[in-house]
Amino acid sequence: MKTQTQTIINGVNVSQLFETIDNIKENKKIAKFNFRAKNKWIDGTENQTTVSDFYGACKTHIRETPHVFVKDEPLLLLGKDKGANPVEYLLAGLAGCITTSLVAHAAARGIKIDSIESTLEGDIDLHGLFQLDESVNPGYQGINISFKIKSDAPEETLKELVELAKKASPVANTVSQPTPINVRLDN
Template sequence: MLVPKRKAAEGRLIPQQQKVINGVNLTEPFNTIDAISENAEIAIFTFRASNKWISGGQNETVINDYDGACQSFDRATPFVFRKDEPAILLGEDTGANPVEYLLAALAGCLTTSLVYHASAKGISINGVESTCAGHLDLRGFLGMDPSIRNGYDAIQIEFKVDADAGREQIEEIVKVAQQRSPVFDVVSRSVPVAVTLA
């Protein structure tokens, strides 16, 4: 969103001073919160993806347009994600498989949430790394045992955070990241998904 300008004493507009921590412009979130307080429609976003099967376990997803802040956006260059399966799962291993992309999305969203909230608290981050592991039993996907989930039955994520803060503060921002991460919310809670045939 655009940074509002404040009026000088004589009535002319001057740029609002920017505060940046960890590469995050902290002026923007507070301006966004103010704008949403005045018009809740600004908070509604719709993201889209289009997917096309190629061959075997290979398919390709294109990410381009999205709606948000009462506007529609098209990217100059769409993002393209190639997916496949490892050879042991009948693929050619030309790309990460969908459940691996899920881990990437979860790690990325938690990291962004952590950095944004640390920045809002004035905590300087020197580095963030994470490792993820998801455990999946193929008997669910193959329909061999109806008591076994088709997807992950557990996911573990371990963070290493180098920050100008004590252990307790770092633990707190990791906790806040879980509370505010959209992808963590989607993965850890049941979300209605409607699948239709055109």
């Protein structure tokens, strides 16, 4: 009977990470994932989104407890401030995705991380949202991310990890490159 030693770095099971990579190399189908979200308008600018199931590794997985996200606008933007607004959720998703990518790639390289903090900010011009100026993009004009990382790794290595995390992050890629969004009305 084979005893497998597990290596954990930064809370990431590196043994399982490399096993997953090997499995994907052997069977490309298990790498295909489909994430899903269901949204419901509540009132005014408030919405609730539930994520419960997703498809991955050739089957559908249903979470024991669904995650519910409350989204609203601040008072200044006609909301009741019952939750972060959607563009703030985008920043939160981006922060989480890049950080997760950074931690996993550091772990895979055997680099121990003691702590990571990041600050994200982006500018939006309401001329675009309200369609007051067709030349103004209603989305972020740009997003800036700054990281504070505590690690014994050299600064140059940490800079490389930050760039690699941005390159590997699904959210960063979705935001920074054209991604088709198909919309339809179901009755």
